[in-house]
Amino acid sequence: QTITVQANKPGVAIQPTMWGIFFEDINFAADGGLYAEMVKNRSFEFSVPMMAWKEVKREGLKGKTLINNHKTANPANPRYASITVDGQYGLSNEGFRGMGVKQGAAYDFSLWARQASGNVKLRIVLVSPAGEKLGETTLGGLNGEWNKHTASLTATKTEAKAKLEVYFEGNGTVEADMISLFPKDTWKGRPGGLRKDLVEKLAELKPGFIRFPGGCIVEGRDLSNRYQWKKTVGKPEERELIINRWNTEFSHRNAPDYFQTFGLGFFEYFQLAEDLGSTALPILNCGMACQYNTGEVVALDELDPYIQDALDLIEFANGSTATKWGKLRADMGHPAPFNLKYLGIGNEQWDVQYIDRYKLFAEVLEKKHPEIVLVSGSGPGASGKEFDFAWKELKKLNAPLIDEHYYRPPEWFFQNAARYDNYDRKGPKVFAGEYAAHAKEQPQAESRNTWLSALAEAAFMTGLERNADVVHMCSYAPLFAHVEAWQWRPDLIWFDNLQTVATPNYYVQKAYANYAGTNVLPITANGKFLTGQDSLYASAVLDKKAKVAYIKLVNISSQTKNITLDVAGIAANKDTKVETLVASDLYSYNTLEKPKEVYPVSSTAKTQAKGWKNTLAPSSFTVITVPIK
Numbered sequence: 001q002t003i004t005v006q007a008n009k010p011g012v013a014i015q016p017t018m019w020g021i022f023f024e025d026i027n028f029a030a031d032g033g034l035y036a037e038m039v040k041n042r043s044f045e046f047s048v049p050m051m052a053w054k055e056v057k058r059e060g061l062k063g064k065t066l067i068n069n070h071k072t073a074n075p076a077n078p079r080y081a082s083i084t085v086d087g088q089y090g091l092s093n094e095g096f097r098g099m100g101v102k103q104g105a106a107y108d109f110s111l112w113a114r115q116a117s118g119n120v121k122l123r124i125v126l127v128s129p130a131g132e133k134l135g136e137t138t139l140g141g142l143n144g145e146w147n148k149h150t151a152s153l154t155a156t157k158t159e160a161k162a163k164l165e166v167y168f169e170g171n172g173t174v175e176a177d178m179i180s181l182f183p184k185d186t187w188k189g190r191p192g193g194l195r196k197d198l199v200e201k202l203a204e205l206k207p208g209f210i211r212f213p214g215g216c217i218v219e220g221r222d223l224s225n226r227y228q229w230k231k232t233v234g235k236p237e238e239r240e241l242i243i244n245r246w247n248t249e250f251s252h253r254n255a256p257d258y259f260q261t262f263g264l265g266f267f268e269y270f271q272l273a274e275d276l277g278s279t280a281l282p283i284l285n286c287g288m289a290c291q292y293n294t295g296e297v298v299a300l301d302e303l304d305p306y307i308q309d310a311l312d313l314i315e316f317a318n319g320s321t322a323t324k325w326g327k328l329r330a331d332m333g334h335p336a337p338f339n340l341k342y343l344g345i346g347n348e349q350w351d352v353q354y355i356d357r358y359k360l361f362a363e364v365l366e367k368k369h370p371e372i373v374l375v376s377g378s379g380p381g382a383s384g385k386e387f388d389f390a391w392k393e394l395k396k397l398n399a400p401l402i403d404e405h406y407y408r409p410p411e412w413f414f415q416n417a418a419r420y421d422n423y424d425r426k427g428p429k430v431f432a433g434e435y436a437a438h439a440k441e442q443p444q445a446e447s448r449n450t451w452l453s454a455l456a457e458a459a460f461m462t463g464l465e466r467n468a469d470v471v472h473m474c475s476y477a478p479l480f481a482h483v484e485a486w487q488w489r490p491d492l493i494w495f496d497n498l499q500t501v502a503t504p505n506y507y508v509q510k511a512y513a514n515y516a517g518t519n520v521l522p523i524t525a526n527g528k529f530l531t532g533q534d535s536l537y538a539s540a541v542l543d544k545k546a547k548v549a550y551i552k553l554v555n556i557s558s559q560t561k562n563i564t565l566d567v568a569g570i571a572a573n574k575d576t577k578v579e580t581l582v583a584s585d586l587y588s589y590n591t592l593e594k595p596k597e598v599y600p601v602s603s604t605a606k607t608q609a610k611g612w613k614n615t616l617a618p619s620s621f622t623v624i625t626v627p628i629k
């Protein structure tokens with residue numbers, strides 16, 4: 001098989017946003033995951049106020065906890081604990097399926113508290129499930145005013161399932177709220193920040209954009225539980241918590257303790273996007289709750305507050321510090337604008353109710369903010385395609401960028417690598433905003449992320465890349481999952497309280513994003529694109545600045561393929577890199593215990609202008625870096 005690449009004929013430009021990430025607080029991705037808070041229900045605002053908290057039962061401990069509700073003092077966070085102690089009394093917090101602590105690492109404890117009566121000091125202890133002490137510190141100096149108090153402690157042992165015990169010692173009553181524990185070593189060392197190892201996994205992807213905050217949580221089960229960005233900014237202790245839409249009651253996916261504290265809110269999302277050099281893509285509720293749940297919609301004549309939220313968000317991100325929302329951004333530590341360019345209206349909505357509401361958003365936003373590119377939805381499934389209702393209507397409205405979602409079996413991905421070849425070049429552009437190949441269920445959490453599913457995505461993505469004039473953004477979904485607290489799988493990155501593991505699918509995404517290029521190059525065999533003929537898929541891009549081409553080749557057969565590459569414009573006789581992803585078995589997957597079952601391997605090769613022989617391993621994905629003259 002001879003494959004021809006015209007590296008001397010750079011084609012359409014590839015958007016810098018082409019390969020990005022989709023973030024949603026599902027599977028403990030934010031609370032219990034990326035947001036490094038280790039105390040669950042720190043502000044006693046879960047629907048059961050003492051959820052995750054227990055009195056320490058031990059001889060000699062004497063006291064009681066009362067939950068007070070004081071709405072006028074703090075409407076967003078009205079509850080606090082009133083702890084009365086007679087000698088010594090303790091409360092323990094279970095964390096998010098335990099707390100992961102590392103030997104020698106420091107942890108920041110804090111709480112808001114006041115001494116209501118008497119004189120009480122605090123002793124803070126990390127303990128193992130067997131009751132072994134893993135670190136300790138003390139905290140005093142409470143007085144009659146509500147203040148934030150801090151103390152730090154160091155773990156003496158590594159333990160994935162530690163818990164926190166807070167002892168109150170003395171006589172009297174302490175009122176306490178926002179009882180919190182964070183690792184000191186967060187991403188960029190920010191106090192109260194993000195889990196470093198998880199952000200590092202994202203940084204390695206070099207994502208072109210970050211879509212946040214979801215997903216279905218944008219919509220909420222009903223409108224009262226929709227995501228409202230204004231409630232996620234400002235001081236963490238004044239952000240109003242809500243139940244997570246993924247707080248489910250199904251068997252092992254059970255997460256009745258899943259709430260959104262919004263410690264990771266819109267400011268932090270923008271900051272993360274900036275840290276990673278990614279374009280921020282916030283998605284806002286369009287006046288509709290999840291169509292799979294209540295399907296509640298706001299009356300059209302009451303949509304204004306939703307549209308105002310969009311206008312205010314643009315002001316928060318880009319406005320001068322003299323504006324109300326621009327000032328809040330500055331007060332939170334970021335006077336410079338975040339340079340927002342894209343805004344999503346609604347998630348995964350598709351019928352006439354959606355079009356009616358999108359129209360009203362677009363009318364206002366296009367007039368007031370023509371600089372912002374609006375992203376609209378088109379629904380779920382393999383549809384959400386050009387000929388569907390939402391697509392047709394959005395096209396009439398000149399919608400610039402339409403979000404398509406497809407969670408389908410691997411075979412569908414193999415068969416649809418040409419999906420975008422015939423899309424109207426003059427119509428709206430595509431955001432492949434949520435996709436993943438869904439293989440059969442298996443018991444272990446990480447086991448649906450098989451090599452087969454990743455191979456199917458690699459094959460399909462050649463078609464996304466080849467059509468980069470139409471496809472401007474793509475993201476696998478969902479992004480994160482805690483091995484003990486997931487509601488949906490497969491997912492791109494798995495983690496527990498101490499470790500993370502990248503899936504085979506992650507390595508596919510990483511190869512595309514790290515070898516993204518600037519222009520599409522023609523790549524053919526017998527004059528045709530490779531979209532599965534003879535079990536081969538291929539795409540190629542040029543990186544104008546680096547003066548290299550990246551050729552991506554997917555062999556889905558169980559046989560080795562010998563191919564000959566003819567690359568016009570190649571710098572011949574140079575050493576170059578060949579990176580291959582391959583596995584011993586199509587059903588191999590990575591786990592926390594065995595993270596490298598499917599892992600990229602690199603080798604070197606010598607370039608040749610014509611007749612350059614290469615072999616493609618059975619069921620493999622290969623990226624060849626080609627220096628260009």
Ligand code: AHR
Pocket residue numbers: 024026214215216217347348380405434477478488
């Ligand atoms: O990614 C999981 C869910 O799939 C998203 O929340 C939703 O948009 C889609 O249905």
